[in-house]
Amino acid sequence: MNTTTLTTTRQPEELTFKKWLLNIFRAVKTVSKGMGITLKYVYGVKPVTIEYPEVREILPENSRSRLFNDAENCISCYQCAVACPVDCIYITATKRDKDAPKLKASNGNPIRLDLHQYTIDTALCCYCGLCTTVCPTECLTHTTDYEFAQYTLDSMKYDYLAPDIRAWRDRIVK
Ligand code: SF4
Ligand code: SF4
Secondary structure, eight states: OOOOOOOOOOOOOOOOHHHHHHHHHHHHHHHHHHHHHHHIIIIISOOSOOOTTTSOOOOOTTOOOSEEEOGGGOOOOOHHHHHOTTOOEEEEEEEOOTTSOOEEOTTSOEEOEEEEEEEEETTTOOOOOHHHHHOTTOOEEEOSOOOOOOSSSGGGEEETTSTHHHHHHHHHOO
């Protein structure tokens, strides 16, 4: 049985003076093109990033970020909790004593229930805004605060009757 073996050997290309000059020209052209793009982005293009946290984005007034309930004007109607598609609003309220002083929300709605708990689990909230839409006293609003990351899911439950919540709100909402 005959076997034929084919071998090819590539001869090195001869480097002429003309090719040497062409190589140099191509190298200079490629580096110049790359540096041109770099310089364009360094000097000619406005940056799209900011130096956070030294510089902060100012969100539009109507942005839907962290919720705030001005609990003094909440009439415990539960409408927000009913509207919430993910059931992340927890309210506990009891009927006010009939002899207790009459209370009204800032828009004149009578407050007939004592609010004992108003908590929103922001880890579940999808920021749809439905709860704020149905609130009859407009005490539940979105703020523009987007800096409320926490280390645990439990810390994402915000108690709007807690004493520090108004301090937080005054810091954020001007
Ligand atoms: S914004 Fe939407 S998901 Fe979040 S608490 Fe309100 S209704 Fe629920
Ligand atoms: S809809 Fe408004 S007033 Fe009613 S329970 Fe919710 S926050 Fe309070």
